[in-house]
Amino acid sequence: MSTDDTTTTDDSTSNCGASTTDTDDSTSSCGGSTTDTDDSASSCGGASGSSDSSGCGASSDTDSNEQTVSATVDDFDADPGSLVAVGLGPGRPEGMTDRATAALADAEHIVGYTTYVDLLPDEITDDAEEIYDTPMCGEVSRTEEAVDRALAGNHVAIIGSGDPNVYALAGLALEITESKGATPSMLDFEVVPGVPAAQSCGARLGAPLVNDSVSISLSDHLTPMPEIESRLHAVASEEFTISIYNPWSRKRRENFQKACEILLAHRDADTPVGIVHGAGREDEEVEITTLGELESYGETDLIDMTTTVVIGNAETYVFDDRMVTPRGYETKYDY
Template sequence: MSTDDTTTSNCGASTTESKADASTDADAASKCGGATTESSSSRGGATSSESSSSCGASGDDENVGATVEDFDADPGQLIAVGLGPGQPEGMTARARSALLEADHIVGYTTYVELLPDEVTGAAEDIYDTPMCGEVSRTEESVDRALAGNDVAIIGSGDPNVYALAGLALEILESKDATASMVDFEVVPGVPAAQSCAARVGAPLVNDTVSISLSDHLTDMPTIESRLHAAAKEGFTIAIYNPWSRKRRDNYEKACEILMEHRDPETPVGIVHGAGRDDETVEIVELQNLEELGETDLVDMTTTLLVGNEDTYVWDDRMVTPRGYESKYDY
């Protein structure tokens, strides 16, 4: 997909490239009604400096601009669509049809690149930005819908798992719009924990907690205390956002906490890039997890599945008993 196709904003430019494009203002006026150039230029987008930042909200970049009063068109629809793990076969039929029906698709560049050609070919416009800039990107989708377009905002996995469905509603509210006004809908997708669990057998069949090690929006002491509680209470634990160069310490701390409460031989499923070309899968013991933080296996496209005290490995698969064995003979 060419950069030109995917970075030109029709609601006011958000990317560096589109801001430089003199045609952008005219596009904004024709497609986004009241979404003024003023509001979108103040939002800014995910610039290259943002993409290498730690995603902290700074300055006006993450301030919401135009309100519902600035739009005079009949609003279109806004749907938050979960793509599942990555490959087109992993997408639900409902997600595919919702994307085929959307006029505009908005998303993080990596997710846009995962879309099947059939979907990108059918869209009138695709707006993508690099990592971070989640607020400006989500606002772009809201503004486009308020301006009369049917818009899909996309993300990997499911829109309700560390994703933008809630933010879209919050932004609608902050603009004095309503969810009904844009017929807001969430189209679920298969979350990473489930896609990854499928790759290592059946690790999550009992009570499970998901924890993200990203301290961008939740501070690390809170993450640590949640991890202590989950590990102490015997949940299986799905760990999202496990490692990045800036979050080495979070990963190490998480491994320490898990070791404090769990047997060192507890099986841990590590799945990098489930359903993508570079998918890699390993089952290791908890005591070996920390050293893997410095390998390509564990990064921001990896999910860790930490077994509970009953989880074992059988024939290269993780098995977490559901409890049937205590009630039935088999």
């Protein structure tokens, strides 16, 4: 089967085996709740799908609690299947670990954000029984769909770029499992790591992350901007290399500008900064600049939702177009 003929989206009905009662066009059936009538709900658990209209990533007053979990473990008759959260790494199949490839090959159902599903190799999508993808911001409904399909007896993989533990859905999968009265053991829940964007991007830039480093996301979808600002002040004032995830979007322009201001309040304008767009993907672009120049890149194609920005520490320097953050060997050894 190709992706085209197996893919179901949150606009269409998907059947994962157990339930036979759902008829609503926009629902999917996994053997869970049979009472759901909400247009945007999944009968596999009935997440409201409200995240699709949340202005995800925008500065908004969306209450993510609006996305409720409906089916509980008692609504499923079948013996549970399994759930694995798989990190795809930066993008291309060759960036996936063998373990990730094997976990996806074993999965009957693959659930993910449409962009990530599009990154999967054909042999994986061809072999999957079902692929369920949703557009950006459907994280809660998508994750609940994965949990419900597993509770309904299927072997399910929920996928994401990079690593499932880095601004991704491994934690949400466990939270939703708990909220349904199920347990990770019941689902043989497993996380298969992938190379996170900070590391993929660090590799493209040289060696900027060799000493203590932190990651911070500028997305205010779930964390209010004042909290992000205070975290940025805290990390920028210390000797960390900083990887900035979710640096920019049209609705998030001010966040990027504000972040540049905060970083400049703590670090020299000539601090080296690496910008990597689409690491390991076809549209990969790499640029090394300075903190003083960083804000001007906010209005270019280089910085968007598939870009990670790496801010050097006070020791970071540029050598032949590579960022180098010394580990400290030079203080102990002569070379």
